[in-house]
Amino acid sequence: MKKGKCICPGCPSFVECKQLAFCFTGKSKCIKKEKGCLCMGCPVQIENGFKHGYYCTKGDEKTLAK
Numbered sequence: 001m002k003k004g005k006c007i008c009p010g011c012p013s014f015v016e017c018k019q020l021a022f023c024f025t026g027k028s029k030c031i032k033k034e035k036g037c038l039c040m041g042c043p044v045q046i047e048n049g050f051k052h053g054y055y056c057t058k059g060d061e062k063t064l065a066k
């Protein structure tokens with residue numbers, strides 16, 4: 001897990017819930033409103049070749065890629 005590189009804390013949709021790296025961990029228990037997503041510019045997204053966004057509300061990359 002590369003939580004240290006996750007840029008979610010700077011995102012307008014982010015709600016602190018001791019959770020990060022939703023692209024791996026799936027939906028947040030706390031984030032319910034989509035107010036913008038920074039995943040497209042995130043190093044974790046780029047390094048792993050992930051293609052989606054709003055992982056906190058939609059689920060992890062593995063689920064979305066199905």
Ligand code: SF4
Pocket residue numbers: 005006007008020021022023024038039040042043044045050055
């Ligand atoms: S792609 Fe999004 S959810 Fe995944 S580590 Fe980066 S900012 Fe966090």
Ligand code: SF4
Pocket residue numbers: 007008009011012013014015022023031036037038039053054055056057
């Ligand atoms: S997954 Fe995207 S929308 Fe959700 S907090 Fe991270 S950057 Fe923001």
